Amino acid sequence: MLSPADIRDRPPERPTVRARSPLCQAAGLGLAALARLLAGSSVRWIASQPDTCQRIYFANHTSHLDALVIWASLPRAIRELTRPVAAKDYWSRGIVRRWLAQEVFDAILIDRTDIKVHQSPVDIMLREAGSARSLIVFPEGSRSVSGEVGEFKSGLYYLAKKRPELELVPVHIDNLNRVLPRGEFLPVPLLSCISFGPPLWLERGEAKLDFLARARRAVLALKE
Amino acid sequence: MTDNRTIALVAGVLALLTAATAVGQFLRRHPDRGLDPAAVGTFNSRLRGWWILCTVLAAAYWLGTTATVVLFGFVSFWALREFITLTPTRKGDHRALFWVFFAFTPLHYVLVGLDRYDVFSVFLPVYATLFVLARVAFAGDYKRFLERTAKIQAGLVVCVYCLSFAPALLQLQLPGSEGNSDGNFRLLFFLILLVQFADCMQYVWSRMLGQHLVAPTVSSNRTWEGLLGSATSTSLLAAALWWAAPPFQLWQATLAGFVVAVMGFAGGMTMSAIKRDRGVKDYGTLVVGHGGVLDRVDSMCFAAPVFYHITLLVTGIKP
Numbered sequence: 001m002l003s004p005a006d007i008r009d010r011p012p013e014r015p016t017v018r019a020r021s022p023l024c025q026a027a028g029l030g031l032a033a034l035a036r037l038l039a040g041s042s043v044r045w046i047a048s049q050p051d052t053c054q055r056i057y058f059a060n061h062t063s064h065l066d067a068l069v070i071w072a073s074l075p076r077a078i079r080e081l082t083r084p085v086a087a088k089d090y091w092s093r094g095i096v097r098r099w100l101a102q103e104v105f106d107a108i109l110i111d112r113t114d115i116k117v118h119q120s121p122v123d124i125m126l127r128e129a130g131s132a133r134s135l136i137v138f139p140e141g142s143r144s145v146s147g148e149v150g151e152f153k154s155g156l157y158y159l160a161k162k163r164p165e166l167e168l169v170p171v172h173i174d175n176l177n178r179v180l181p182r183g184e185f186l187p188v189p190l191l192s193c194i195s196f197g198p199p200l201w202l203e204r205g206e207a208k209l210d211f212l213a214r215a216r217r218a219v220l221a222l223k224e
Numbered sequence: 225m226t227d228n229r230t231i232a233l234v235a236g237v238l239a240l241l242t243a244a245t246a247v248g249q250f251l252r253r254h255p256d257r258g259l260d261p262a263a264v265g266t267f268n269s270r271l272r273g274w275w276i277l278c279t280v281l282a283a284a285y286w287l288g289t290t291a292t293v294v295l296f297g298f299v300s301f302w303a304l305r306e307f308i309t310l311t312p313t314r315k316g317d318h319r320a321l322f323w324v325f326f327a328f329t330p331l332h333y334v335l336v337g338l339d340r341y342d343v344f345s346v347f348l349p350v351y352a353t354l355f356v357l358a359r360v361a362f363a364g365d366y367k368r369f370l371e372r373t374a375k376i377q378a379g380l381v382v383c384v385y386c387l388s389f390a391p392a393l394l395q396l397q398l399p400g401s402e403g404n405s406d407g408n409f410r411l412l413f414f415l416i417l418l419v420q421f422a423d424c425m426q427y428v429w430s431r432m433l434g435q436h437l438v439a440p441t442v443s444s445n446r447t448w449e450g451l452l453g454s455a456t457s458t459s460l461l462a463a464a465l466w467w468a469a470p471p472f473q474l475w476q477a478t479l480a481g482f483v484v485a486v487m488g489f490a491g492g493m494t495m496s497a498i499k500r501d502r503g504v505k506d507y508g509t510l511v512v513g514h515g516g517v518l519d520r521v522d523s524m525c526f527a528a529p530v531f532y533h534i535t536l537l538v539t540g541i542k543p
Contacts, residue, residue, distance in 0.1 A: 040305060181315050188321040189301075191309045 024103045031104060032072035032079065039065060039179050040191035043073040046222060047198040048169065050075050054134055055167040055199070057082070058156055060149040060219050061138035062177035064090065065187070070136050070171055071105055073194045083108050084136040085125055108135070122158040135159075136171075139215065143182055149220055152212040160202035160211065167199035170215065172222035195222040230406045233413065233468045237278060245271055270424075281416070285409045289394045290337055292412075296391040297333035299517060303383040303525075304329060306518045310502050311375045316365025320356050324376060328352045329384050336388050339395040341543035348385040353377055382494075382525050383518070389528040390415060396541055398470050407470035414462075414469040414477075415484065415531050419524050422458040422485035423492070429453025443496040451489050458485035471539040480534055484527045491526030495519070 020028075035041075059070055067084035074082055088109040091101040101107040108128045110121045129135050137159070139152035160168060175192040197218055202211055248268045255261055284292040308321060328348060335344035356376050360369065393415065394408040401407040430450030438446050462481025466474050495518065536543060 040309075175309065178309075178313065178318075181318055184315075184318050186319075186322050188308075188318060189305055189325055191305055 020103065020106075027100075028079075028104045029076075031068070031100070032076075035065065035068050035072040038187055038189050039069045039176060040189060041069055041073060041176075041194050042191070044193065044195045046195055048196050050078055050196075051167075052078055052081055053167060054129070054132060055082075055169050056134065056156075056159055057136045057169045057171050057196070058139050058215065058219070059136070059171035059173055061140045061143045062173055063143060063180045063182070065176055065180045066138065066143075066173055067107070067136055068105070069176060069192070070173070070194060078134070081132065082134040082136060083128065085110055085121075085138075087112050089113065112141075120158075122155055122162065125159065126162055139212070143177075149216060152216050154208060154212065156215055157202070157208045157211050164202055168201060168215065169199050170197040170218035170222060171195065172197070172219050174223065197222045227404075227406050229468055229470075230410060233410060234282075241271070241274060241278065245275075274420075277416070277420075281413060289391075289405055289408075292394060293333055293337040293391045296387060297330065299521060300333070300384045300387050301325070301329055302517045303387065303521055304379050306516070307379040307383050308376070310498070311379065313375070314365055314367065314372060316363040316367075317360055317372055317376065319363055320359040320373075320376060323355065323359065324352070324380060328355070328380065332384055332388060336392050336395070341392070341395075344388070344392075345543075348380055352380055356380075383521075386525040386529045387521060389532040390524060392532060393535070396471075396535065396543070398541065399539075401470065410468050410470060411535070414465065414480075415528065416524070417465070418458055418462055418481050418484040418531075419488050419527050421461055422454045422488045422527075423523055425457045425485070426450040426454040426489055426492070429457075438493065442493060442500055446489070446493060446496070451486070454489060455482050455485040458482065471535060471541060476534075476538045479538070480531060483530055483534060487527040487530050488523030491523040494526070495522040 057070060059066060067086055071079055071082060071084055084105055084107045086101060086105075086107045086109055088111040090097070091107060091109055092098050101109060108125055110124065125135055125137070137156065139156040140150045141153045141155075144150050156168070160166070172195045173192065174195070175190060178188065178190050179192055180187045200215065200218055206214075248264065248271055251264045252268060255264075280295070284295055304325065313321065332344055332348055332352075335347060357373050360373050360376075390412060393412045394405060396408060396411070398407045398411070426446065427450070429452070430445055430447045433449040433453065434445070434447035436448045437444065438448055438451065459478045459481040462469075462484075463474060463478045466472055466477035469477055469480075472480065535541065
């Protein structure tokens with residue numbers, strides 16, 4: 001496994017990241033530490049390594065904390081390159097959330113209610129990702145109620161089809177739905193586990209449903 | 225400030241640990257001695273744990289009573305975290321759990337730190353119980369109501385209430401030590417030493433002579449021989465070290481050693497039963513990368529309150 005130091009020392013073909021104010025950087029570091037502490041998350045890389053190459057992390061969706069905790073679990077150099085894709089209706093409500101989403105995580109906010117043909121979420125994500133940034137997406141679309149991993153929506157397939165060279169990294173989030181269940185706003189500090197799996201790609205000619213089922217199995221496989 | 229008995233104890237522990245470390249390193253470098261390398265590895269990692277424990281204790285002693293209470297507070301918090309993570313809870317328990325973690329646990333340790341035995345001895349077992357019952361009822365989910373509230377209650381009592389009696393030893397007014405807490409720290413160290421020693425001895429005697437398992441369905445390595453051997457050797461150690469534990473006479477220290485060994489064994493059995501029920505081997509593997517705090521303090525949780533009350537009983541000290 002690569003240590004964060006190895007990643008930091010790697011010669012950069014690293015692209016420039018939008019410069020952020022020291023306050024936002026400090027807030028980001030503090031928030032990442034707080035999220036790791038509160039969610040008690042242990043991070044596992046299973047047959048996979050942290051890397052600054054352009055990736056799409058796709059995970060099961062159980063809690064509002066998911067994007068934050070995955071983002072916080074990445075080594076700092078990678079975290080700064082990674083943008084969570086989040087729901088606009090939740091993350092643009094209130095000054096604090098909007099500031100966090102825009103300035104601290106640099107999230108890509110997607111309007112779930114008003115999807116236009118020319119501005120499909122997939123196009124927005126790929127445009128915002130550009131040629132260097134990685135994304136965190138939740139292919140189920142919304143948080144599961146039962147804690148089971150639901151069927152994946154087709155967005156992941158279109159991401160993979162339009163940018164077949166990106167690494168698709170499955171991520172499994174365990175127990176975070178108990179830390180902050182749906183409909184609650186105060187967390188309970190239980191222990192959770194974030195597992196990153198080996199990357200996968202869209203095979204040539206692979207059908208949409210086959211690919212989505214395979215991607216879902218890759219997430220479930222990390223559950224053990 | 226530091227008195228002779230504290231110096232003797234610290235020197236003795238340092239000498240023992242250094243000698244044991246030297247032996248462990250010698251055995252590691254000479255694998256041809258015919259000893260099982262895995263056993264040597266276990267021995268060395270146990271020793272590392274001891275060094276860490278003693279360093280933390282020394283730091284706590286140096287920082288004083290309040291810091292030690294806070295330290296135990298964090299250990300309780302983490303143990304409770306593991307306990308509740310392992311226990312299935314429902315969404316209806318969420319609000320009650322929030323209060324348990326962020327109000328009852330810290331408040332209990334504040335009461336321990338303020339030396340309010342009259343309040344903290346009933347705060348969790350009575351008031352937290354009532355609160356948890358009512359809060360879960362208010363949440364409107366009645367499914368397996370008693371089972372769920374009992375789990376939260378058990379976690380709170382074992383991980384927080386019982387463990388807090390260890391730092392509460394620091395608050396006792398020991399005879400002949402006005403304003404000096406050296407004796408209290410020796411008493412706490414005495415308890416920790418006995419608990420750890422009893423754990424080791426249980427393992428050693430079970431391995432050497434173990435024939436009759438106490439409950440094969442619960443634990444496949446805890447035997448009656450282990451229990452008896454551990455109780456005997458721990459009593460002997462307590463007798464040998466009675467001079468270090470201020471309020472005790474020889475027979476009282478021996479009795480304390482015996483009871484600590486039996487209670488520690490009971491704590492280990494209890495946690496084994498819970499783990500068996502949940503199908504995990506230890507709390508550490510539950511979430512990869514965490515040490516498993518509850519695995520380390522289970523014996524202590526059971527031994528601490530009994531040791532505390534024995535101290536009160538046999539010496540006639542008022543809490």
